[in-house]
């Protein structure tokens with residue numbers, strides 16, 4: 001029995017030994033097969049570690065790495081235009097070096113040398129209507145933000161109207177955020193709507209602000225959108241008092257039809273004539289609205305009821321009395337700013353052909369003398385910033401064939417073109433690269449409360465546009481245009497200077513020479 005057991009156990013041991021040997025051989029074989037794979041994997045890991053290669057989000061960028069230098073002879077920084085390089089690592093700018101210090105930098109790094117091209121902070125457009133959700137056939141987040149990226153805009157703040165439903169509550173903001181997520185090629189923040197329904201309901205307004213809108217927007221005249229009714233000065237006063245607590249701005253479309261203004265009689269006037277439309281919205285409408293606004297902007301003074309709130313007049317067209325009133329408010333210590341748009345700086349009423357409703361917007365484009373005064377005010381620092389007021393629609397509603405200015409949709413389509421337009425029309429007034437960055441990046445970043453955007457400085461997000469001020473091009477059918485309906489844009493067919501070469505968004509090269517990164521990796525921006 002014992003022997004048997006021994007014998008048996010001996011046989012078992014033998015078998016075990018045999019199977020161990022066989023398994024050992026198998027393991028060895030496996031090891032030889034796996035070893036090269038392991039070596040490959042570890043070298044890939046090492047490579048990705050040292051090169052900053054993105055393993056997960058590389059569809060967000062046209063570059064296969066995320067640590068690199070952008071080099072140029074013209075980098076626009078808050079300290080002036082310098083020759084040198086901007087170091088980008090991941091999402092941020094990690095250093096900005098002048099040419100004289102460049103030699104000391106390790107040469108193993110990746111360098112994108114743009115020569116003489118301008119390297120500037122990405123543009124921040126605080127006034128765009130992307131019409132999503134609800135009217136994405138007018139524009140929509142994907143095409144709108146692709147156009148923005150192609151135009152050097154890295155951040156835009158979307159208006160609360162023209163989308164449906166209008167963004168006037170936490171629920172409607174939620175719909176907007178959902179529509180934007182994974183569909184945006186640049187960063188997008190949101191203004192909420194101040195409307196009669198929520199103006200006296202501070203808890204509703206607070207909920208909207210807590211949900212992340214960067215500020216509020218209201219209209220002092222009919223907006224043309226049924227679920228976005230107009231507000232008066234008393235609504236605005238209430239809105240400002242809530243905004244004060246959050247230190248966020250109220251943006252106002254400042255046109256009214258005050259009883260004191262006797263509106264011109266248009267009976268018998270040709271609706272196809274631009275002058276008929278111009279007559280229907282005189283400068284007095286802007287002036288009247290601003291006069292009313294100034295009765296409540298007093299509250300924003302230090303020690304005032306709404307100290308901490310801020311009033312921003314959007315798309316100023318009247319360069320006369322309206323501008324003087326705004327100047328006066330600023331002198332009185334009120335927290336007030338004003339923007340104008342490239343179309344008021346590029347076009348004048350004299351140039352607009354009868355029936356060409358591509359030029360219809362509100363307030364209207366005024367005469368050449370007014371345009372000159374707008375440029376003067378802008379150059380003198382009296383106008384704080386620029387915005388696109390990109391407000392497209394479907395071509396049918398522009399009534400291009402009919403040409404009826406009184407019935408056509410009002411709004412200029414410009415999102416992709418604002419950089420070259422500002423540059424092209426501003427050169428004769430001597431505008432500088434620093435002014436471009438000031439009006440399009442620094443001041444809009446402040447308005448939208450974006451502390452890490454709007455300037456090329458260490459620590460900021462690497463939101464950068466590279467453009468060539470000397471290249472001229474025609475906006476013709478061969479030009480890559482990304483707005484949804486190019487035919488309704490007043491800029492098509494124009495010759496412009498200042499070509500966008502590349503756009504970087506939080507370190508990703510999102511656009512280069514007609515091509516976008518495959519994935520929509522812009523972020524929604526919500527205020528905290």
Ligand SMILES: NC(=O)NC(NC(N)=O)C(=O)[O-]
Nearest residue numbers: 129223224361362391410411
């Ligand atoms: N509903 C609109 O988009 N209106 C816009 N229309 C323009 N500007 O003609 C605006 O901003 O007022």
Ligand SMILES: [Zn+2]
Nearest residue numbers: 253314315362
């Ligand atoms: Zn407006």
Ligand SMILES: [Zn+2]
Nearest residue numbers: 127159389391
């Ligand atoms: Zn607008």
